[in-house]
Every structure is written in C-alpha cells, then in structure tokens.
Amino acid sequence: MDNGYAHHTEIQRRKFLEWVGLSGLAFALPVLSLEGCTTKPEAEQVAESPVFRNVFDLEAQSRKIMGNDAIEYLNGGADDLRTVKANAEGYRKFQIRERRLIDVTNISTRIELFGQTLASPIILSPVGFQKFFHPDGELATARAAASRKHQLVVSTVSNYPVGEIATAYGSNLWFQLYPTSDRKITKVLLEKAEQAGCTVCMLTVDTPVLGNRETSATTLLKLIEAGELKMGNLEGILPKGQSFTDMTMTWELIDWLHTNCKMKIVIKGIVTKEDAALAVKYGADGVVVSNHGGRQLESDRGTIECLTEVVDEIKGRIPVLIDGGVRRGTDVFKALAIGADAVCIGRPFCWGLGALGQPGVEMALDILDAELVRDMRLAGATSIDQINRDFVSAV
Ligand SMILES: Cc1cc2nc3c(=O)[nH]c(=O)nc-3n(C[C@H](O)[C@H](O)[C@H](O)COP(=O)(O)O)c2cc1C
Structure with missing residues (x-):
C-alpha cells in the first residue's frame, strides 16, 4: 500500500464517519458497530470501519443497508440474468495494449459532448425509483454528481420531480424519456424537462414492454401502489393503471420529437449497426449502446460486444455512448478505446447511494475516476482523445 492509497483510505474513512454522525440513517447501521466510534481507540475504529477500495465494496455495504427487496430490484435483470453477466464479462474479451516510456505526469479526462465540456467521460445513467435505495434518492445523486462534476441523466420515473433534481444539480441536466402511448402526456x-433546463433528451427505445424480471419489483410495485414511492414527473398526469411505456413506438417518434422537443435527441438502447444507421438517418444527435443493464431482452450479448459495429457504422457522425457492466477504470478505458465518446454507469453509483447516500455516490465516482486516471498513466495515454483502437486487442 503506497502513501497515496493510505491517504485515500483515510479520507474515505473520515468521510464515512462524518456522514454517519450527521445522517439520520445512523440507526440503520448496527452492522458497522458505529457505537464504537466515540469510545474505542482510533486504531480499533480503523480496523472496524468499512474500507471502500472499489465499487464492489460499496455493493457489499449496500447489501447490508438496503435490504433484499431493494438490492434485488437494483441488481436484478431479465430471465436468468445472463445478459447482466454478459455485460460485465464482455469486457474480459478485450485486452489493453499499453505503451511504455511516455511522460504521464499530466492527465486530462476532459471531453466535449453535445456542446458541453465534461470533466470526466463517466456519466450517471438514468435509474428510476432511487428513493427505494435511500430516502434522499435522486437529490443525493444529483448533489454528488454536481460536487464531482459528472454528467447526470434523470429518469422519467424518478421519485423526485425533474425540477427539484435540477435545483440540486445545477445547469445542463439531461432527461431520459419513456414515451407514454399518449403524446399529450409525453409532451x-x-x-417539464425543458423548464428544468435539461439540454439533452435521452429516448429509451429498448422498453416497448418491461423485461421479464423474476427476482424483483414486487415490493417496488406495492410501494408505488401504496403511494409511498411517487413518480415525481408522472404524478397527476399519467392515469392510474396506464403504463409509462409505449408498444406502438416506431422511428416516427424521432420525427415527432424533432418538432416537439428543443433538447438534443439521443437514442438509448441501440445495439446493432442497422439501428445505428437509422438513428443517423432520422437525425439523432447521439446514441447510447445499451441493453438497459440486461433488464430487458435476455440477448446474451454484452454491450461492449455491440460497440464495434455501432461505432464502425456511425463513423464519427454523431457521438456514441455506452453503458452496461462498467465496473472498473479499465472497462471505461476499453470502451473509449473501441470508440465510445463517453461511458455511463448505472448500478455502481446506486450501490454508493444505497450504502451511504450522497457521500457513497461521490465515493463511487471518485473510485472510478481515480482508477481511470491510474489506468491512463499505466497505459501511456494522457488525454481521452489519445485512447484509440491501437490500445485494445480482441481475444
Ligand atoms: C435499478 C435500475 C433502474 C433503471 N431505470 C432506468 C430508467 O428509468 N430508464 C432507463 O432508460 N434506464 C434505466 N435503467 C438502465 C440504466 O440506465 C443503464 O442502462 C444500466 O443500468 C447500465 O448498466 P449497469 O447498471 O450495469 O451499469 C435502470 C437500471 C437499473 C439498474
């Protein structure tokens, strides 16, 4: 363990103790023996405090705090979870070809995307119902993303309304759209998103119906029905019993959006070159290679395995983003090397949210940012635009 790592760990430990001291959730953490914080010697506290070395440590902590229903909703997916696994395992099929003897003192992770400069290429994917993971839900996530200068995408089915989340986040929030079958509601x-200052509309196209998720959702549905978890953006506008998904959705919707939406239109859920070509043809401003974190069709294909055909079809005409199974800085690096312009994460920041609230989301982002910077140094790339296909080889 070098000094830098020990320092990082100490900061994490202090942040955690400070947060627990301030948080109303302290009662929920007996497993951490927090009563010892004030009475036990410093050395023992260090031994007992959870150490978050990577996002998997945050996942382990979130399991202790959130309870089975929430963790199953969060980690669950379609059918037998083979696509959930394929997303993560897909990254093992690519290897990094690192270069040597390059001065890597100064590293820049900045990117330009949709007319904005982003400090990091790691974006927070839209995730619905975040109050299920922590009482502060999307507000905690928004504050964390803002404090760490990461781009955030708000889900149509956020518990807090997009306007409140925008206030917690600041400017340039992005909004994910599930179009309802009633265009008046969609409008x-x-x-609401435009009034909140959102600049990008991320249209999710992999959800004509919900995927077959056998391990989750029962408690979530009960909480929604009981009014304990509200859908902040749909409250009062979506009639009871009506779905927020639309089976009739076709490419015509993109034309409709061009005339009914001032935000840039990014299509989330593209996994083939054929649809990538259509996205360009219909004037999309960008695409996200995504299979909804393996929660929709059990396709058995990891998104990283779909990236090459999409990037090669689009040929730089519009940005290509990717999400699904990104858990390490090396995963981010490989996706960028294959040709993604940015990389989104879903579950990892939610593990932080469930484990610790806002400081946990910050920790997830700090961990992945630190891993990416270290990996760029180790691979010999000092800026994101240097990370090209020469850095990656397929098995
Ligand atoms: C609990 C949960 C809720 C999600 N809710 C939404 C949503 O409301 N809208 C959407 O487009 N995608 C949603 N997604 C998919 C994510 O945006 C993203 O595609 C996926 O989580 C990426 O995979 P990862 O979790 O492995 O990083 C959700 C994913 C999870 C895990």
Whole structure:
C-alpha cells in the first residue's frame, strides 16, 4: 500500500464517519458497530470501519443497508440474468495494449459532448425509483454528481420531480424519456424537462414492454401502489393503471420529437449497426449502446460486444455512448478505446447511494475516476482523445 492509497483510505474513512454522525440513517447501521466510534481507540475504529477500495465494496455495504427487496430490484435483470453477466464479462474479451516510456505526469479526462465540456467521460445513467435505495434518492445523486462534476441523466420515473433534481444539480441536466402511448402526456414530460433546463433528451427505445424480471419489483410495485414511492414527473398526469411505456413506438417518434422537443435527441438502447444507421438517418444527435443493464431482452450479448459495429457504422457522425457492466477504470478505458465518446454507469453509483447516500455516490465516482486516471498513466495515454483502437486487442 503506497502513501497515496493510505491517504485515500483515510479520507474515505473520515468521510464515512462524518456522514454517519450527521445522517439520520445512523440507526440503520448496527452492522458497522458505529457505537464504537466515540469510545474505542482510533486504531480499533480503523480496523472496524468499512474500507471502500472499489465499487464492489460499496455493493457489499449496500447489501447490508438496503435490504433484499431493494438490492434485488437494483441488481436484478431479465430471465436468468445472463445478459447482466454478459455485460460485465464482455469486457474480459478485450485486452489493453499499453505503451511504455511516455511522460504521464499530466492527465486530462476532459471531453466535449453535445456542446458541453465534461470533466470526466463517466456519466450517471438514468435509474428510476432511487428513493427505494435511500430516502434522499435522486437529490443525493444529483448533489454528488454536481460536487464531482459528472454528467447526470434523470429518469422519467424518478421519485423526485425533474425540477427539484435540477435545483440540486445545477445547469445542463439531461432527461431520459419513456414515451407514454399518449403524446399529450409525453409532451408535458418534455416541457417539464425543458423548464428544468435539461439540454439533452435521452429516448429509451429498448422498453416497448418491461423485461421479464423474476427476482424483483414486487415490493417496488406495492410501494408505488401504496403511494409511498411517487413518480415525481408522472404524478397527476399519467392515469392510474396506464403504463409509462409505449408498444406502438416506431422511428416516427424521432420525427415527432424533432418538432416537439428543443433538447438534443439521443437514442438509448441501440445495439446493432442497422439501428445505428437509422438513428443517423432520422437525425439523432447521439446514441447510447445499451441493453438497459440486461433488464430487458435476455440477448446474451454484452454491450461492449455491440460497440464495434455501432461505432464502425456511425463513423464519427454523431457521438456514441455506452453503458452496461462498467465496473472498473479499465472497462471505461476499453470502451473509449473501441470508440465510445463517453461511458455511463448505472448500478455502481446506486450501490454508493444505497450504502451511504450522497457521500457513497461521490465515493463511487471518485473510485472510478481515480482508477481511470491510474489506468491512463499505466497505459501511456494522457488525454481521452489519445485512447484509440491501437490500445485494445480482441481475444
Ligand atoms: C435499478 C435500475 C433502474 C433503471 N431505470 C432506468 C430508467 O428509468 N430508464 C432507463 O432508460 N434506464 C434505466 N435503467 C438502465 C440504466 O440506465 C443503464 O442502462 C444500466 O443500468 C447500465 O448498466 P449497469 O447498471 O450495469 O451499469 C435502470 C437500471 C437499473 C439498474
């Protein structure tokens, strides 16, 4: 363990103790023996405090705090979870070809995307119902993303309304759209997002119906039905019993969005070159290679395995983003090397949220940012635009 790592760990430990001291959730953490914080010697506290070395440590902590229903909803997926696994395992099929003897003192992770400069290429994917993971839900996530200068995408089915999340986040929030089958309702959703200052509309196209998720959702549905978890953006506009998904959705919707939406239109859920070509043809401003974190069709294909055909079809005409199974800085590096312009994460920041609230999301982002910077140094790339296909080889 070098000094830098020990320092990082100490900061994590202090942040955690400070947060627990301030948080109303302290009661929920007996497993951490927090009563010892004030009475036990410093050395023993260090031994007992959880150490978050990577996002998997945050996952382990979130399991202790959130309870089975929430963790199953969060970690669950379609059918037998083979696509969930394929997303993560897909990254093992690519290897990094690192270069040597390059001065890597100064590293820049900045990127330009949709007219914005982003400090990091790691973006927080839209995740619904975040109050299920922590009482502060999307507000905690928004504050964390803002404090760490990461781009955030708000889900249509956020518990807090997009306007409140925008206040917690600041400017340039992005909004994820599930179009309802009633365009009047969809239009109201778009207006709410635009009034909140959102600059990008990320249209999710992999959800004509919900995927077959056998391990989750029962408690979530009960909480929604009981009014304990509200859908902040759809409250009062979506009639009871009506779905927030639309089976009739076709490419015509992109034309409709061009005339009914001022935000840039990014299509989330593209996994083939054929649809990538259509996305360009219909004037999309960008695409996200995504299979909804393996929660929709059990396709058995990891998104990283779909990236090459999409990037090669699009040929730089519009940005290509990717999500699904990104858990390490090396995963981010490989996706960028294959040709992604940015990389999104879903579950990892939610593990932080469930484990610790806002400081946990910050920790997840700090961990992945630190891993990426270290990996760039080790691979000999000092800026994101240097990370090209020469850095990666397929098995
Ligand atoms: C609990 C959960 C809720 C999600 N909710 C949404 C959503 O409301 N809208 C959406 O487009 N995608 C949603 N997604 C998919 C994510 O945006 C993203 O595609 C996926 O989580 C990426 O995979 P990863 O979790 O392995 O990083 C959700 C994913 C999870 C895990």
